Amino acid sequence: MDYDVIVIGGGYAGLSVGALLSHKGYRVLLLEKSRNLGGRAGYQERDGYTVEYGLHANRFAAEGAAAAVFRRLGRELQFISPGEPELWREDGFQPLPNNVGKIFKSPVLPFSAKLSAARYLLKLVVGRPERKYQMSMEELTSGCRSPQTLELMRVLSGIGIIAPDLRHSSAGEFAAFLKKALRAKVKVGYPKGGTRSIIEGLREELEKNGQVMTSSKVNRLMLKKGVVSQVKTDAATYVSRAVVSAIPAQEVPELFGGKDLPIKFVKTARELIPTAGISLDVGLRERVSDKDGLLVTSDPVSMGQFTSNIDPSMAPEGKQLLSWYYPLPLPWVKNQEKAKQEEERLRDLLGRMFPGIWEAAEWERPMRLSMVDGFLPRPGQTREDRPDFTIPSLDNFFLCGDTTRAEGTGGDTAFNSAIHVSRLVDEYLEGAAKEGD
Ligand SMILES: Cc1cc2nc3c(=O)[nH]c(=O)nc-3n(C[C@H](O)[C@H](O)[C@H](O)COP(=O)(O)OP(=O)(O)OC[C@H]3O[C@@H](n4cnc5c(N)ncnc54)[C@H](O)[C@@H]3O)c2cc1C
Incomplete structure (x- = not known):
């Protein structure tokens, strides 16, 4: 066998x-359809800017999943800690109340909202998240009478699991994220050198x-x-x-010509709804803001960062790079009129947050994205519902x-x-080798 x-x-x-298996000593071939690696986390060089595929940051930084892959490869992934996250609300920035301590200190929440927000966060983190997988955040907060608490839940579910619409946010998936977030020393980190350092580090190990x-x-x-015997490219x-x-x-069923796979798998895979939305990257010929943390808006829920304020290597000296993401339902993204309207809404919002931004823009890259994360973490699409790592047949x-x-x-x-x-592939190959002995 070749590989x-x-x-x-x-x-x-x-x-x-590929890198993990290569590190274990297996001969690996990776086939990528595009000219560049990285997929939805890819990047490109543009007039001295390193432009990523929209806003990219890593939850829990050195305690997160990318760092765990690198540790297994015997490498360290370095992170830069951004500044504190801020919430844009009623035409001003405030510290984002993203934990119980900050909720109680928050000037944006009346006392009754502080109490009810803390109560819901507690309700979420108590018990096993799996028990709440099929309950929506709307159901969980159905008794809530505080509009500010509901707004905060939309914001936290929006930035945590990209599910700002509480009807389509699984309380269990959100609870699993919250539990991790409350334990983590660092909530979010930006990889030094951007997604390039992840992609190139992994490529180096694989090769x-x-x-x-x-x-x-x-x-x-x-x-x-019952085995895949050939992999065909043009x-x-x-x-x-x-x-x-x-x-x-x-897209997996198409690889098999739409046949030979269990119907249950094909149905689950084809019907899986991703998160979607509008992304806007802006190259700025002069500095328009010193903000260096995650910036979040509450109406509508959207998020962004001045990437070059976190890692100056991402933009030419004296210039700035802003990346913003506005999550939207997939049908809205596919509807030309609606998507255009929401793009205008986002541009208007950015203009109000950062006066002078549009005069300072030397280029803009708006993108309408029909897949941001591979699944929307709503009831019916939780860990127990999504495709498994193997297919029985x-x-x-x-x-x-x-x-x-x-x-x-x-x-x-x-x-x-x-x-x-x-791990599964390693076990399979070892098992197959033993059978062959
Ligand atoms: C704008 C935006 C912002 C995001 N922000 C964040 C963030 O801040 N934090 C975070 O954790 N996640 C973020 N994400 C999500 C994250 O980028 C994705 O979850 C992740 O990149 C998915 O990786 P993947 O390898 O599973 O899939 P992909 O990146 O989709 O990789 C699949 C690859 O397979 C290739 N391919 C497809 N079909 C074939 C074929 N037939 N033959 C060969 N190759 C093929 C594709 O070209 C692609 O390179 C964001 C996504 C977007 C779009």
């Missing part, structure tokens, strides 16, 4: 699982014992007696002992990425899935 493992997709998940091929779209997987056919798909699960095929049932949301799910899948 021990073929990994399909070179985003965070594919690069991580120690493996190979990366970009511009190589996998079109078809061929099956023989240019070639590859063979390996195990195959890891690290592309969104929604296929022996040597594994699923990785931010659409699987790994812990967390977004990048965390991608990294956590890679840790899990690298």
